[in-house]
Amino acid sequence: MSLRFDDIELIRSRRKTIGLEVRSDGSVIVRAPLRFPERDIRRFVEDHTEWIEKHLEKAKRMEKETAPDDRLTMEEIRALAERALKVIPERVEYYAPKVGVHYSRITIRNQKSRWGSCSAKGNLNFNCLLMLTPPEVIDSVVVHELCHLKEMNHSKHFYEEVLRVYPEYRKWEKWLKEHGRHLMRRMTG
Ligand SMILES: [Zn+2]
DSSP: OOOOGGGEEEEEESOSSOEEEEOTTSOEEEEEETTOOHHHHHHHHHHTHHHHHHHHHHHHHHHHHTOOTTOOOHHHHHHHHHHHHHHHHHHHHHHHHHHTOOOOOEEEEOOSSOSEEEOTTSOEEEEGGGGGSOHHHHHHHHHHHHHHTTOSSOOHHHHHHHHHHOTTHHHHHHHHHHHHHHHHHTOOO
16 A cells, blocks of 8 residues: 555644544544644654554454445446546536636546545546435535645635635535445445
């Protein structure tokens, strides 16, 4: 596996020490004091790569053992991907001018960790499992990724832009937080 620093969630707070946590859903969190230099955090993470990987393996094993019984079949996933290829590019085309960005390629993926992502080159990726969510969730993820083409972070400014284009964003983000994990666990493989 390859662990990228960008995949790790950094939470700064008024604590005195730096600490690591691997959650059961496979997310990695590093907690650090407010003014702890980022290069020291990176070094700390690098020094603990082995520890992180061990715990990620364990999380994965646990997940397999408690797999839901409504796993999607390969045919079902293929059907979702086909539908996504029709639906999502339309939504992207609709929202891109509202956000005021140009995009390059749209790819539909079968993923267990992400709903969408984008690259600096303007390529957009979306999870085919979005087809199992309400249309409003699809739109909220599309707007989120399109806004990243303007602002490659999750700053206050980024969310202001998201909310300008999609005022109901918070409601559907919450929906995805509540139901998303279960949907991801239906993904086979
Ligand atoms: Zn984002």
